[in-house]
Amino acid sequence: MNIAITAPKRLYQEIGLALQERIQSDEFKIGDRLPPERDIAEEMEVSRSVVREAIIMLELQGLVEVRKGSGVYVNAKPSADAQQSQLATLRANSDIGPFELLQARQVLESQIASFxxxxxxxxxxxxxxxxxxxxxxxLETGHGDYDGDELFHLTIAEASQNSVLSDIVKDLWMRRDESSMWRQLHSRITNMNYRTAWLDDHEKVLLALQRRDPEGAREAMWQHLENVKQTLFELSDVDDPQFDGFLFR
Structure with missing residues (x-):
């Protein structure tokens, strides 16, 4: 007997579906501005990063529009057929929220750097x-790719001399590269000054590795990925009054 196994919905998907139902029921009508992200997070008892990921999900579906310096507005109302199709897609979708992915990388890569x-x-x-x-x-040429960044992280994993750990980091980066959620997050971020700070972080990680300092390497990598999370969170915050200046300068 064949048993069909469906992947559980991710937390951001559950929040996104809950918001979608509120749009469907006309609690949020077309043209309405959604409540501030902080209010949604408090009401649904989740972190703001989960709400941010849910908004990205709805944006990809064309249900909401992010307006620079203004907020998130309902753009369309989902049809019943579309809802069923989206539910089926979500069950099969392995896309990870960008902040959830960064959290996983922070936990794993900091320990791998130590090793x-x-x-x-x-x-x-x-x-x-x-x-x-x-x-x-x-950075100097304004190149938009992250080849050097990715190569740095993958090389550290390979330096562990453990192919399983190396494969884990490769898989995390592959998920990032293939993620529509990640691309949508980055589509609104045009100010690349933060990458200079990340290069400085990488220098600190390399220095700890040169010293053969496991704890120093762990702390440097943990802090680097914490900086990445916080920077991307701040730069994609539509409720922040500086949103327009950061993202659309």
């Missing part, structure tokens, strides 16, 4: 320096 500090070789250090050079060149 790598005990096994890193001179060749690994050389490859990490090359990755930083690539990243620095991309």
């Amino acid at each position: 790598a500090a005990m096994h890193v070789t001179k060749n690994d250090i050389g490859r990490l320096r090359e990755a930083l050079d690539t990243e620095r060149q991309q």
Whole structure:
């Protein structure tokens, strides 16, 4: 007997569906501005990052529109047929919310950096320096790709000398690269000054690895990914009065 197994909905999907139902019932009508993100988070007893991911989900479905410097507005009302189709899509969808993904990376990659500090070789250090050079060149030329950034993180995983850990980090980056949620988050962020700060973070991680300092490497990687989370959260906050200046300058 074949048993169909469906993946459980992610938390942001549950919140997104709850908001979608409120749009369907006309609690939020077309043209209405959604309540502030903080209010939704308090009402539904979830973090603001989960609400942010739910809004991105609704934006991808064309149900809401993010207006620069103004807020999130209802753009369309889902039909009953569309709702059923979306439910089926969500059950099959493995897309991870961008902030949930960053949290997972923070937990895993900080420990991997610590382990790598005990096994890193001179060749690994050389490859990490090359990755930083690539990243620095991309910043200087205004290159939009994150090749150097990704290479740096993957090289640290490889420096652990553990292929399972390396595969885990590769999978996390693959999920990021394939994520429509991640692309939607970044589509509204045009100010790339934050990448200079992330390069500085990478330098601190590399210094700890050169010292063969496991705790220092763990702390540096944890703080780096915390900085990434907080920066992206701040730059994509439509409720912030500086939203327009940050994202659409």
